[in-house]
Amino acid sequence: MQTLFPEIKPYARHELAVEAPHVLYVDESGSPDGLPVVFIHGGPGAGCDAASRRYFDPNLYRIVTFDQRGCGRSTPHASLENNTTWHLVADLERIREHLGIDKWVLFGGSWGSTLSLAYAQSHPERVHALILRGIFLCRPQEIHWFYQEGASRLFPDYWQDYLAPIPQDERGNLVEAFYKRLTGPDQIAQMHAAKAWSTWEGRTATLRPNPLVVDRFSEPQRALSIARIECHYFINDAFLEPDQLLRDMHKIAHLPGIIVHGRYDVVCPLDNAWALHQAWPNSELQIIRDAGHAASEVGIADALVRAANQVARNLLDLPPEDA
Template structure:
């Protein structure tokens, strides 16, 4: 099994103002002359951390990580103003230009896979290839499955904690009920709703229970940005047209891609990855038989590191010995 590369520190940091409201945290690590790759984090609202750059060989890759609008070290925290899928696509393009990168590899999981596909379909000429995990196509049926009815039947005990902040007479539309509290002025109700929302995600992210993942999702600042921004996006169907990402796959059908997906992914069921693979002739689908949704699960980590290594060798025309 491949494990993550050792911890490295960024060699450059950028505070990039993308409009009058938002300033993004961006950093670079690895080789300045390496193959550019951008790590696109999930959520939306989760942010990057020191683990994000460890999927890539720092001798081969110029590694870019950034926190999307409203989360992580970007400011203002948990802001919903000017925060849509297309704002984030434009931000990626601003980052690319700011760093003087011609083309890069896109590496994204969960919501990061959604945003990577949206960016690639908008700017296919700027993409070498894609490595995607835990495919999320952001369609109403996927949001319904996890936040209203479906996954609830697999985790009825966790589900009760998720819906606890919502009165019985509002539970027929949980997305709207959570949204009302997450954007409201009652800060106690807001944080109660945010922790319930985020912990539901953390508890169901792994096949085997992982307290470290749950603790990460329940950290108050992270929980607030995840819950507010996710609920904002999902209430608006992620600002996508119906089935847009599958509909527009012809725009990037020529690009190489690797899809890594846990067979027992409850947050983003496997049929999402299967459907994407069917619409993408130049992709490879790797179904990890003993994993759920989280990138930290052993089989998924192994597959992602191997995929990144292989992508670099191919793009840089290296032999296995050179890599």
């Protein structure tokens, strides 16, 4: 099994102002002359951390990580103003131009796979290849499955804690009910809703229970940005037209891609990855038999490191690792 590369520190940090009031945190690590790759985190609203850099060989890659609007070290925290999918696509272009990168590899998981596809379909000429994990196409049935009915049948005990902030008479549309609280003036109710929303995701993200993942999702500041920004996106259909990402796959049909997806992913079920793979003949689908959704699960981490190595060696015309 491949493990993550050792921790490394960024060699450059940037604060990049975009539309007011947002300022993005961006950092670079690895080799300044390496193959550019951008790590596109999930949520929306989760942010990056030190592990985000560790899927890539620092001798081969120029590694770019950034926190999307409203989360992580970007400011202001949990802001919904000027925060849509297309603002984030524009931010990626702004970052690419600011760093003087011509083309890069996109590496995105969960919501990061959504944003990677949206960006690639908007700017295919700027993309070498895509490495995607835990495919999320942001279709209404996917939101309904996880936040209204479906995953609830697999985790009825965790589901009760998710429902707790919402009165019985408002449970017919849970995304709407959470949105009301997450954007309302009552800060106690807002945090209660945020922790319930985000903890539900953390508890169901791994095949085997992982307290570290749950703690990460339930940490108050992270829970608030995840819940507010996710709910804002989902109540607005992620600012996408119906089936837009699958519909527009012809725009990037020529680009190579590796899709990594856990067979027992409850957050984003495997049929999402299957549908994407069917619409993208130039992709390779790797189904990880003993994993759920989280990138930190051993089988998924192994597959992602191998995929990043494979893509770098192909693009840099290096011999295979076992040659």
